[in-house]
Amino acid sequence: MRNQALTGYLLHQRPYQEKRALYYLFSEQFGVIHGVGKKGAPLFELLQLFATGKRDLKTFSQIDLSLISISQINSLTMSSSETDNVQLDEGSTAVDPLLYQPKSYQKISGQQQYAALYLNEILLKLLPIEDPMAVLWHHYQDSLSTLKQPLSADELRLCLRQFEQYLFQELGFALNLTHDNMQASIEAETIYRFLPDVGLVPIVASTDNIEHNNSQAMFKGSEILAMQQVGIAMSTINSWSRLHRHLIDHLLDYQPLQSRLLWQQQQRYQ
Numbered sequence: 530m531r532n533q534a535l536t537g538y539l540l541h542q543r544p545y546q547e548k549r550a551l552y553y554l555f556s557e558q559f560g561v562i563h564g565v566g567k568k569g570a571p572l573f574e575l576l577q578l579f580a581t582g583k584r585d586l587k588t589f590s591q592i593d594l595s596l597i598s599i600s601q602i603n604s605l606t607m608s609s610s611e612t613d614n615v616q617l618d619e620g621s622t623a624v625d626p627l628l629y630q631p632k633s634y635q636k637i638s639g640q641q642q643y644a645a646l647y648l649n650e651i652l653l654k655l656l657p658i659e660d661p662m663a664v665l666w667h668h669y670q671d672s673l674s675t676l677k678q679p680l681s682a683d684e685l686r687l688c689l690r691q692f693e694q695y696l697f698q699e700l701g702f703a704l705n706l707t708h709d710n711m712q713a714s715i716e717a718e719t720i721y722r723f724l725p726d727v728g729l730v731p732i733v734a735s736t737d738n739i740e741h742n743n744s745q746a747m748f749k750g751s752e753i754l755a756m757q758q759v760g761i762a763m764s765t766i767n768s769w770s771r772l773h774r775h776l777i778d779h780l781l782d783y784q785p786l787q788s789r790l791l792w793q794q795q796q797r798y799q
Contacts, residue, residue: 564589641676647788706757717751725779
């Protein structure tokens with residue numbers, strides 16, 4: 530590609546040279562793209578840039594931080610000169626984005642920041658390079674918008690589980706909650722073990738054991754039926770969280786997530 534216009538969000542960045550950084554961009558047009566650009570681009574904010582290069586590592590230039598829409602500009606009665614994009618390249622005049630950000634452009638902070646880092650990490654580790662995923666990209670954008678709002682603990686979990694479901698669908702992992710691995714209907718009184726490569730496997734176990742065997746991904750049949758009927762909701766969020774945790778760990782080959790470790794450390798020190 531040559532001077533290809535891209536719109537996207539940074540999933541990760543690390544130093545590359547004294548004034549440059551290696552960026553991992555989740556773009557609307559081409560999915561995840563790796564590139565090198567001038568230091569200073571932020572996480573969790575919509576970026577516009579140009580990419581050039583034939584190999585996996587592109588050169589990013591004219592990295593702009595998108596600010597606010599025309600309707601928002603009019604509502605804030607700002608002049609057009611005040612709403613130019615923030616230029617992060619050399620020789621540019623930067624507009625302080627904090628001066629003009631509406632509510633939807635507030636920074637992600639607190640617990641929501643750990644959640645956003647988690648979304649970035651699973652996307653970086655699970656998505657193929659330069660594979661367009663426009664639908665998932667828009668779900669990611671919506672999730673970031675949600676994470677910029679005040680959320681309860683359950684609302685935060687709901688946001689993450691909903692995005693994970695979109696990710697699983699994009700990766701081709703459809704969860705069958707109506708039948709077990711032998712295509713028999715799920716029965717309310719049966720206990721099942723979830724195996725990512727197999728599905729729901731009926732097992733012989735006491736109801737008491739299931740409370741102490743979360744590491745084995747065991748679910749009551751009635752629990753699975755509720756998940757299937759209600760979907761991802763407050764009443765089923767605990768069940769979905771357990772199920773998704775096992776599938777994410779499987780997809781990551783059980784490698785630890787740094788964002789998860791940071792979250793756990795933060796919880797210990799509260």
